[in-house]
Amino acid sequence: MKAFCIDEPGKYSFKEIPEPVLREGEVLLRVKKIGYCGSDLNTWRGLNPLVKYPRIPGHEISGVVEKTASGVPGSIRVGDVVTAMPYTSCGKCWSCLSDRPNACKNNETLGVQREGALTEFVALPWEKIIDGKGLGLRELAIVEPLAIGIHAGKRCAPKEGEFMLVFGCGMIGIGAIAEGIRAGAKVIAVDVDDDKLGMVRAIGAAHTVNSRKENLAERVAEITGGHGPAVVLEAIGLPETFVQAVDFVAYSGRVVFVGYAKAPVTFDTKYFILKEISIRGSRGSGRPD
Numbered sequence: 001m002k003a004f005c006i007d008e009p010g011k012y013s014f015k016e017i018p019e020p021v022l023r024e025g026e027v028l029l030r031v032k033k034i035g036y037c038g039s040d041l042n043t044w045r046g047l048n049p050l051v052k053y054p055r056i057p058g059h060e061i062s063g064v065v066e067k068t069a070s071g072v073p074g075s076i077r078v079g080d081v082v083t084a085m086p087y088t089s090c091g092k093c094w095s096c097l098s099d100r101p102n103a104c105k106n107n108e109t110l111g112v113q114r115e116g117a118l119t120e121f122v123a124l125p126w127e128k129i130i131d132g133k134g135l136g137l138r139e140l141a142i143v144e145p146l147a148i149g150i151h152a153g154k155r156c157a158p159k160e161g162e163f164m165l166v167f168g169c170g171m172i173g174i175g176a177i178a179e180g181i182r183a184g185a186k187v188i189a190v191d192v193d194d195d196k197l198g199m200v201r202a203i204g205a206a207h208t209v210n211s212r213k214e215n216l217a218e219r220v221a222e223i224t225g226g227h228g229p230a231v232v233l234e235a236i237g238l239p240e241t242f243v244q245a246v247d248f249v250a251y252s253g254r255v256v257f258v259g260y261a262k263a264p265v266t267f268d269t270k271y272f273i274l275k276e277i278s279i280r281g282s283r284g285s286g287r288p289d
């Protein structure tokens with residue numbers, strides 16, 4: 001079967017590789033659509049520290065069940081349209097033992113530490129398969145990044161009536177915004193792209209700010225009556241917005257980081273203390289997300 005392979009930064013090839021052989025408890029998927037993640041782009045650019053080359057990318061998957069091995073529950077049937085969780089946790093580290101496998105110390109993700117799904121077929125343990133009934137193949141391929149956003153939104157612990165500021169309205173930002181809206185928070189969505197801002201307004205973001213066209217600090221102060229948002233999520237990964245998250249958040253507020261900063265970030269740490277803020281990371285997603 002054919003596979004798309006990133007041979008080294010900036011170089012790719014189509015390779016002929018053997019079809020996977022199913023083991024007990026595994027499901028063979030015929031791959032239909034693969035989302036191309038920012039982390040794949042970083043692999044292409046040579047900026048993904050977790051990747052070794054050559055690597056087949058692809059972890060945002062939609063596919064059709066082609067075959068099931070013995071040990072797979074009857075609820076998973078040939079012809080089912082599905083998506084899949086691309087992570088494999090170790091089961092032994094502190095996160096795994098604390099029932100938080102999404103933050104596994106030894107996690108392996110398809111297309112990152114393992115060969116990914118930009119191939120014709122992929123074999124996965126049945127526990128990774130998620131039924132896609134009611135969703136199209138394109139929609140199923142964005143379930144994974146949206147789930148990361150939902151998880152980040154939950155890490156924000158938004159409450160009814162609170163202001164929740166989200167930096168970045170990509171797939172992860174949108175997932176978090178949806179979670180904020182579900183919890184009844186008043187979401188302030190920030191991006192530089194008016195189309196993305198229009199989309200999050202359509203799903204119920206209370207306020208949108210184009211930070212390239214408007215004075216963000218002024219708008220945030222105006223919207224929140226000078227208090228700042230109770231919770232801020234950074235879903236871009238820019239050092240500048242990492243710092244703004246701490247600057248903008250209300251006294252005694254919460255800051256959550258889900259974007260990967262590509263450079264070290266310098267903070268004036270006195271605001272951690274003066275504001276008595278809670279700072280949290282958010283990583284990946286779990287099946288409930």
Ligand SMILES: [Zn+2]
Pocket residue numbers: 037038039059060145
């Ligand atoms: Zn991804």
Ligand SMILES: [Zn+2]
Pocket residue numbers: 089090091092093094095096097101103104105106107
């Ligand atoms: Zn682990």
